[in-house]
Amino acid sequence: MIRSLLKWLVIASLVLLGVSLWRMHDLPPATELSSSLLEEPIQTPLKQAVFSVESHGITYQVQPLYQYDLTGLVVSKHDANTWWDYLHREWNDSLNIVDVCVVWGNNVRSGSYADINFSSGQFTCNFSTNSNEAFAAFDQTAISNNHLLTDNPQLAKLIRSVQVGDQIHFRGQLAEYSHHHGFAFKRGTSITRTDTGNGACETVFIENFDILRTGGKPWRGLCWIAGLMLLLSLIAWFMQPVRFND
Known part of the structure; x- marks a missing residue:
């Protein structure tokens, strides 16, 4: 009975x-977004x-160009x-820790993002x-892929904890950066929201x-509960005495 x-x-x-x-990365509806995202x-x-x-x-050389503030x-x-990111390793680029693709403004106001599918590559947001x-309503000047740079371990840990569906605010500098560790490496930054294609990402x-607000509710909490339930039930299963039939 117990084993059953x-x-x-x-x-x-x-x-x-x-x-x-499957559901923990669902985007929240526009009604749950902070007005600051407008x-x-x-x-x-x-x-x-x-x-x-x-x-x-x-050692990296960083050239700030603009002060930048985004919600x-x-x-x-x-x-x-x-594990599958090989370009950062090949380019010795450990300063760019995370890319976040975000929407704001008209896309929040219209809620058009809810019917759009988003995905990230090594340096792209698609x-x-x-x-x-939904495509007609989607404002392509109110979305950006942001290459986030930091040498601060505590800040890096916080940034890496971000999940799809979170509402965030950051401040920093749009900047170019480079190094000469084995070869000459340099990356630039977009300085306008209207560009597209290669070079259109913001480097900050x-x-x-x-x-500001975490997303994925209630699924993130249920994911931890389900994982704990699974672990405990498996332990209890293997602790049950084995019965042999004569």
Whole structure:
């Protein structure tokens, strides 16, 4: 009787875990978004000298161009530490820790992002939809892929904790950066929201980063509960005495 109950608990836990993993990155509806996401990014010219930072034994030269302030909804994310990312390793680029693709402004106001599919590559944010209405309503100047730079381990940990569906605010500098670790490497930044294609991403050396509201509710919590249930039920299953039939 107990083994039968544990079997069904294992099955239920697996189902709940699978559904939670599938749904935990659902984007929140526009009614759940902060009004601050309606604001446009703030960009101010800078006159600041090049400065040096070190990350993982590599010294980078960073040239700030503009002060930059953005509040938005994370619709896609790429962590440079993911196993299939080979370009950051080949380029010795450990300063760019995470890319976040965010929407704001008209896309929040219209809610058109809800019918768009978003995905991230190693340096890109892609979006598509089967809805002509959603595509027509989607403002392509109110989305950006942001290459986030930091040499601060605590800040890097916070940024890496961000998930799709979170509402975030960050401040930093739109910047170019380079190194000469084995070869000459340099990456630039977009300085306008109207460009597209190669070079259209914003490269931001982060000063402050905040998660205003977490997304994925209630699925993120249920994912942890399902995982714990699965672990405990499996332990209980294997602790049950084995009965042999004569």
